[in-house]
Amino acid sequence: MTKKNTYKVILSNRLEQDIDRTDVIKKLALLFKVTEDKATHLFSKNETVIKQDIDEATAKKYQLAISKTGAQSQIVNTAAEDDLDLPVIVESVKKMDEKNLSRKPQTSGLDHALGRVGHVDVAKQYKQTEELKVLDNFSEQAYCPECGTIRDAKTTLCHHCGYDPAAKRRTLNSKLIKRGGKVLLVMIVLSAMIYAAWPFYKQYQHKQQVLEGLNLAFEIRNSITQFIQSNNFFPNQNIDANLPKHISNEIIESIVIGENALFTVTLRSDVLTPPGSYTIIFEPKMMRGKLVWNCMQGTLPNDYRPTDCQNP
16 A cells, blocks of 8 residues: 655656766666666666655655766655555565465466566565665765765775775875974974074073163263253262262162262172173263263173263
């Protein structure tokens, strides 16, 4: 009996335009897992039922699989038809055979309906139908991306065109390894460059700290200049110029004014390496009625001196 809302898939012997029949037969043989001779036999009739009594979604899956081979198929709604259920027929024939082992096979009404004589032909027809079944749970991922043949799984080798997913993965992994090696090499080179440049950066950073600390000495110089211009007098000590007795910061240990406004800037002993008493001496002079300063004297190395105070 035909079930409601069931469908069957029918293979046609017609092919898509410009499709090679031999190629289609090979693909159908791989799809249905039968020999090429049996696949060729499918085209001996106008239509062949591939699958029946299935829902619409399953029928569409079968139709999609068949279309990948280049063959044509159609889906038929069997709700209004009175198709024969082959598995039930075969089961009935088997029971009849058990009861009549000694009797000669006869032609039945069911046999005539199938176009066969005797229950043996019915069983053969059912067996051929079973051989044409496609895996019910096949996934579109199982299609070979090269030729469209259905494989057992998406990770298996395609026996039709030779597509090998494992080889493709190995190629991809090899490319990733090469790229990773290049990235690692760049990182190693950059690390080496940073490591080599680190001492120079630390020296530059230290020099900037010393120069910032020496800004205090220039502020004192400007204060003494204003004092001399206002009082027309060269101070001989800090108190004469209205400056604190102790002048210092994190870099400078002391600034002391001496005779004729000459003052000495002494850095802290631990500022430079090797430790020691490093100094810059500021000496004022009048040139053509203008007060100028010379700061090139003292023991501080040129690398840590302001540009105007570096020795030639």
